[in-house]
Amino acid sequence: MIPVSVLVMTRDERAVIARCLNSAAAFDEVIVVDSASTDGTQEIAAAAGARVVAYAWNGRYPKKHEWSVAQAGARHPWQLHLDADEEITPALAEEVARLMAAGPRCAGYFITGRPIWQGHRLRFGTPNRKLVLFDSRRVHYPHPDDLAPGVSWEMEMHYQPMVDGPVGRLRQPMLHHLEKPVAALVRRHLFYARWEAHVRLNGERARLDRSDRPLRRRLKAVLREAPLTPWLVAAVDLVGRLGVLDGPPGWQRARLRIAYYRWIGRLVRRARRRGLSGQSAGAPTGREPAGADATTASAPSTPRP
Template identity: 35%
Template sequence: MQKIPASILIQTKNEEASIEKCVAALRDFDEIIVVDSNSTDRTAELAAASGATVINFTWNGEYPQKKQWQLEHAPTRNPWILFLDADEYPSRELVEEIAAIVSDPLERRVAFDIPISYHFAGKVLKHGHRVVKRSLLKRGYNHYEDTGLLKLPVMTELEVHYQPEARGDVGRTEGLLAHHDLDPVRTWFDRHNRYSDWEAYIHADPAMRRTVRSSKSLQGQRFDVVPFKPLAFWVYSYVVRRGFLDGRAGLDYAVALATYYWQIGLKTRELKRNGWRLADHA
């Protein structure tokens, strides 16, 4: 069977629990490249044994970060790139949709936002809030802008929570990208505690917040300006988006994300109270 003419770029760092399943789910694609950040476990070894090409990435603390570096330097042989984490894999519907997109010589869109099917607390969530990521990109038409975020004291090597800028039309897929995190739920809270630090620094600086907002999805831009965000998000996710239909996991997820937004607000107020400004740390 002819392979789908797209290159997969998988971001990894100590992902030995997930990487084999991730690579196996991508067998229909022409090229799979794992971009590993100096893993200390068997991630690189298992990825190579599964048939992926493995390249190493060491961040120097400056622009570009990991995804933009790949857009500039990863040796892909296809014009279309699908960015994935090791705990993500495309549904069969999404695989077929991507195949049609990248094989169409008349396709004029240069990037696609992909909705995420989230796995939380042992259950696939079919309702509630759905995250959307701009993960399918045509090379040469997309880039992660240097927004000045690297001046923040909590930045890491990977661009998170903001989207690449597209030089052209952007579409949205119907098919879903499955996010199946095999780590214990405490790691979700560990990550989001770090994310809330990052978001708080951004929210404490009005100019930076406007810059980052402009690089988010339309959904993210709208939600960024919603007042009483923890309560508003809980109502939106659990009631409006019918998260209650997912049972206890739906309730837990809505509460967890509402708590995340509460953390952002609490940390932002503390930074403002202490007079923190990005310009003072540039």
């Protein structure tokens, strides 16, 4: 067995949790950190042999991943944190096993997530990398100012944990199943856009990017202020990274990414015109940025992961 504790974050994930847990079968310990699921997620997890730990957010820090590092009672210092819609590939499990057998040279590792969009595996386009495999003794999570109404959520958002030591990247990917209805994905991205606008306006984004390499930090700082960023993202995604070769599923994913960056820009510009703080900009207004489908005009303030 691989001497790593796998921690899976859940809240009403009946449809996907079994696949995630099955993919972690080679690991010595699997813990499901659950937020009061009512759809049978806890029972499915327990039947699969996972240990279920209850998490209840009090609206303050620590949020779910940080709390899990310290409070879930993991057997191993090395932890792999997953969302329930993610899947460990056999090749990734083998790579982690070799890494642990040889002795990790880094304190944490990024893993690339390859999307499965509405059942179609996307082989091109911009990958998503997350720092989810780490030595829990050498990691801490930042506490950005994001507890305001309209942007607050129990999970850490779009930032990485801070690692005390070198950081590497694994070659093999995990799979990220984006199977929820497109309307639900749009609602989720509207919420993400509100959060991102909030941390940009209150100056937190630069601090959250400190774990990036210097060149990447500078590039992201420039792109945050560039009005053509949504279209640059599209060009990189579809042309530079050949996302166009994924056909309609790839185009649909790229379209959502374009909309996400457009919403962020519009929220930031609107807040600046009105002289609002980041907190005010992030609060729900009843009128989301143009581009949202009529069926998804109001993003929930506390979406489910």
